[in-house]
Amino acid sequence: MNRIVIGPFNRVEGDLEVTLDVESGIVRQARVTAPLYRGFEQLLIGRPAEDALAIAPRICGICSVSQSLAAAAMLRAAQNLEAAPNGLLTTNIAHAAENIADHLTHFYVFFMPDFARASYAARSWHPAIERRFKAMSGESLREALPARARLLETMGLIAGKWPHSLAFRPGGVTRAIDLSGQMRLIALLAEFRGFVERALFAAPIETVIELASCEALEAFVEGAGAAGDFAALLRIARDLKLEEMGRGPGLLMSSGAYLGPEGHLFPAGLFNVADGEARALPFDAIREDVSHAWMRDTASDPANAETIPDMRREDAYSFAKAPRLDGRPVEVGALARQGVAGHPLIKDLLRRAGATNVLARIVARLLEIALLTKAAETWTRSLQLNDRFCAHDAPLQNGAVVGFVEAARGTLGHWASIRDRQILRYQIIAPTTWNFSPRDANGTPGPLEFALEGLEVGGDGASNIAVQHIVRSFDPCMVCTAH
Amino acid sequence: MAAHETFYDVIRRQGVTRRSFTKFCSLTAASLGLGSSAATAMAKALETNPRVPVIWMHGLECTCCSESFIRSAHPLVKDVVLSMISLDYDDTIMAAAGHQAEAILEETKEKYKGKYILAVEGNPPLNEGGMFCIDGGKPFVEKLKWMAEDAYAIIAWGACASWGCVQAAKPNPTQATPIDKVITNKPIIKVPGCPPIAEVMTGVVTFITTFGRLPELDRQGRPKMFYSQRIHDKCYRRPHFDAGQFVEEWDDEAARKGYCLYKMGCKGPTTYNACSTVRWNGGVSFPIQSGHGCIGCSEEGFWDKGPFYERLSNIKQFGIEHNADEVGLAAVGVVGAAVAAHAAVTAVKRITTKRDSKES
Numbered sequence: 001m002n003r004i005v006i007g008p009f010n011r012v013e014g015d016l017e018v019t020l021d022v023e024s025g026i027v028r029q030a031r032v033t034a035p036l037y038r039g040f041e042q043l044l045i046g047r048p049a050e051d052a053l054a055i056a057p058r059i060c061g062i063c064s065v066s067q068s069l070a071a072a073a074m075l076r077a078a079q080n081l082e083a084a085p086n087g088l089l090t091t092n093i094a095h096a097a098e099n100i101a102d103h104l105t106h107f108y109v110f111f112m113p114d115f116a117r118a119s120y121a122a123r124s125w126h127p128a129i130e131r132r133f134k135a136m137s138g139e140s141l142r143e144a145l146p147a148r149a150r151l152l153e154t155m156g157l158i159a160g161k162w163p164h165s166l167a168f169r170p171g172g173v174t175r176a177i178d179l180s181g182q183m184r185l186i187a188l189l190a191e192f193r194g195f196v197e198r199a200l201f202a203a204p205i206e207t208v209i210e211l212a213s214c215e216a217l218e219a220f221v222e223g224a225g226a227a228g229d230f231a232a233l234l235r236i237a238r239d240l241k242l243e244e245m246g247r248g249p250g251l252l253m254s255s256g257a258y259l260g261p262e263g264h265l266f267p268a269g270l271f272n273v274a275d276g277e278a279r280a281l282p283f284d285a286i287r288e289d290v291s292h293a294w295m296r297d298t299a300s301d302p303a304n305a306e307t308i309p310d311m312r313r314e315d316a317y318s319f320a321k322a323p324r325l326d327g328r329p330v331e332v333g334a335l336a337r338q339g340v341a342g343h344p345l346i347k348d349l350l351r352r353a354g355a356t357n358v359l360a361r362i363v364a365r366l367l368e369i370a371l372l373t374k375a376a377e378t379w380t381r382s383l384q385l386n387d388r389f390c391a392h393d394a395p396l397q398n399g400a401v402v403g404f405v406e407a408a409r410g411t412l413g414h415w416a417s418i419r420d421r422q423i424l425r426y427q428i429i430a431p432t433t434w435n436f437s438p439r440d441a442n443g444t445p446g447p448l449e450f451a452l453e454g455l456e457v458g459g460d461g462a463s464n465i466a467v468q469h470i471v472r473s474f475d476p477c478m479v480c481t482a483h
Numbered sequence: 484m485a486a487h488e489t490f491y492d493v494i495r496r497q498g499v500t501r502r503s504f505t506k507f508c509s510l511t512a513a514s515l516g517l518g519s520s521a522a523t524a525m526a527k528a529l530e531t532n533p534r535v536p537v538i539w540m541h542g543l544e545c546t547c548c549s550e551s552f553i554r555s556a557h558p559l560v561k562d563v564v565l566s567m568i569s570l571d572y573d574d575t576i577m578a579a580a581g582h583q584a585e586a587i588l589e590e591t592k593e594k595y596k597g598k599y600i601l602a603v604e605g606n607p608p609l610n611e612g613g614m615f616c617i618d619g620g621k622p623f624v625e626k627l628k629w630m631a632e633d634a635y636a637i638i639a640w641g642a643c644a645s646w647g648c649v650q651a652a653k654p655n656p657t658q659a660t661p662i663d664k665v666i667t668n669k670p671i672i673k674v675p676g677c678p679p680i681a682e683v684m685t686g687v688v689t690f691i692t693t694f695g696r697l698p699e700l701d702r703q704g705r706p707k708m709f710y711s712q713r714i715h716d717k718c719y720r721r722p723h724f725d726a727g728q729f730v731e732e733w734d735d736e737a738a739r740k741g742y743c744l745y746k747m748g749c750k751g752p753t754t755y756n757a758c759s760t761v762r763w764n765g766g767v768s769f770p771i772q773s774g775h776g777c778i779g780c781s782e783e784g785f786w787d788k789g790p791f792y793e794r795l796s797n798i799k800q801f802g803i804e805h806n807a808d809e810v811g812l813a814a815v816g817v818v819g820a821a822v823a824a825h826a827a828v829t830a831v832k833r834i835t836t837k838r839d840s841k842e843s
Binding site for chain 1 (some may be wrong): 497541543544545546547548549550551553584608611614615616617618619620648649650652653654655657659677679700732733734738739749758763764765767768769770771772773774775776778780786789790791792
């Protein structure tokens with residue numbers, strides 16, 4: 001048995017370490033370590049509950065709006081408040097901008113540059129890919145980064161500043177959009193649509209949204225979308241069999257994304273890859289296991305749990321707790337959201353492969369870029385400029401509450417207990433806590449650990465490039481994982 | 484043929500034209516508050532001085548500083564700065580990984596001894612022997628000290644590296660510590676804010692790498708060119724403060740009219756930063772413009788100075804801005820004088836006494 005430690009990982013958000021036990025060239029066991037801990041749950045205790053809106057977003061500078069919105073949802077529950085419809089729509093526009101930006105960064109800055117590596121030099125597609133995607137110098141970066149920055153000006157208009165915006169409240173947003181603001185939002189979204197339709201898809205986003213099967217996708221690669229970066233990825237995927245790489249344990253979940261006046265844009269639910277069916281998500285079946293985390297034993301129910309480090313715990317190898325749903329590991333993210341929402345292309349990709357995989361994760365993210373660009377346009381046009389953007393706050397009630405939101409990388413939950421307007425207890429489970437969880441007391445590995453086990457690395461060891469593809473296909477956000 | 488590689492060589496190799504280069508020099512000189520002759524000096528320095536490597540390290544942080552930096556407004560500035568400093572080591576965006584990445588650090592340390600710039604995002608936790616932030620199997624604090632040894636100067640990005648930020652909030656579970664408490668023998672320039680404004684970051688990097696020295700710093704170690712103004716003094720809502728017109732509730736009639744957010748907890752009167760002039764996301768807006776008060780995220784200890792949604796009220800006496808404020812108040816005649824005098828004084832007092840005594 002040969003033990004390989006890979007880290008620090010580049011081009012992931014935050015610090016990550018992966019340990020692989022390799023026997024006869026095959027990964028027998030993988031251990032995923034979140035090596036960074038700051039103690040947000042401890043330091044939120046005793047503060048005014050509202051101050052979570054200023055502290056919690058600082059967990060992460062990449063998904064700060066998601067953290068703000070989870071805290072706002074938690075406070076909304078504690079106030080038993082209904083948000084102003086305009087507030088929900090405006091929030092959704094900003095949240096979509098953040099999540100699109102994340103998906104875009106993942107594709108152009110984190111994921112694609114791996115195919116520009118020298119180890120693929122012999123492939124026919126390599127010269128073109130190297131020119132376009134090489135880390136830090138590829139020509140696509142000069143288009144994608146400015147397009148992304150420009151899109152995030154919507155965030156400037158709505159939230160003043162990003163990351164760590166302050167405009168999001170339980171009742172809506174502090175910024176009432178006026179007519180000129182609405183016009184500017186429409187213009188910015190049109191400009192962004194221009195970029196994705198030119199460079200990313202080389203086709204109208206409606207065409208991408210309407211792709212309904214694997215066959216339609218194949219036809220798109222050779223036809224309408226052939227010139228786009230999306231098609232470039234799909235051709236590589238075919239050559240390298242990305243569909244067979246990084247197969248997940250099979251259970252997918254979404255807590256419901258983009259809450260509007262008429263409910264969620266993407267519904268909440270639990271999707272089982274084995275039978276291709278979505279069902280209701282039993283939110284109260286979420287538990288945390290600390291058997292392999294540098295954390296003290298407390299309640300396993302996040303509503304009652306505390307987070308206190310214990311560096312001397314035997315068998316521990318990560319600061320992340322292991323969240324489980326009814327005792328099972330769950331994969332979250334764009335793929336889970338679109339599986340639960342029943343998008344026909346995603347369902348067909350999962351059916352064909354029989355499991356989640358590297359390709360399906362990437363396709364789901366790019367599909368979401370198309371879906372969200374379209375949705376943001378609709379939300380912007382639906383604003384009723386003379387109506388309220390923020391409902392009046394109601395008194396905070398004592399008791400235990402929870403706020404859920406779907407961040408770019410998946411389900412994010414904030415559990416809190418409030419007494420006399422102060423935080424008594426706070427517990428956060430972030431998307432990458434689910435995906436990169438350590439094993440639990442039964443020895444069941446987390447989704448990434450599962451996806452790496454059985455991988456053939458041959459004699460490559462740490463330099464095996466499939467490991468890089470698999471790890472990055474989850475788009476980890478390590479600063480959120482253990483916070 | 485130059486014996487060493489200059490910034491100009493690198494910039495041109497990245498495909499930036501001569502014309503863009505000169506434009507960059509004048510824009511940057513202007514944004515740094517320097518005269519037009521500085522643009523020429525800058526161009527000359529970039530053409531002749533050897534390129535200085537910048538090493539960007541991450542401790543306990545949230546990556547918000549990097550996120551802000553890569554979105555610096557002027558596309559030209561971003562292009563040039565990124566190719567100029569070419570971030571020899573930055574694990575968020577670089578191509579190298581693992582041992583290869585560590586090798587870059589060693590090589591820079593040796594080859595550019597005493598010359599490279601160390602930019603630090605985040606801070607080291609000292610509890611449990613530093614094990615709350617493990618980087619390449621070692622506590623971050625060790626790596627930080629090791630790279631600091633041979634650096635020319637250190638940039639402390641953001642509230643984390645400068646002051647500690649939220650992870651240092653009571654009870655500071657990991658004993659997160661600002662870097663100037665760990666490295667005491669090197670010049671450190673603090674660029675606070677959570678995150679700092681992109682244009683402030685690119686401005687600081689450009690100044691140091693171009694002129695090979697630090698810009699003028701204030702007593703707290705911050706570059707004067709960006710941190711000598713109070714948010715409150717340059718705030719476009721200031722006339723409403725002086726007139727005693729305040730927002731009382733989120734999105735009320737007063738909010739729609741753009742009245743002052745002081746009563747909603749705005750910390751603009753005690754905060755020194757360039758937000759109300761440079762603004763955010765390409766100069767589009769800043770928190771106060773979005774209808775929310777400033778929380779003072781560039782000030783030391785802002786995280787423990789909540790509640791964030793209650794007005795500043797820790798000062799009862801009158802100060803230098805008494806007259807101006809009182810005139811406005813007299814006209815409206817509603818708001819108590821204590822409110823008016825508030826924070827102008829607080830800020831002046833804090834800024835001058837900070838070194839001697841810590842406020843509670």
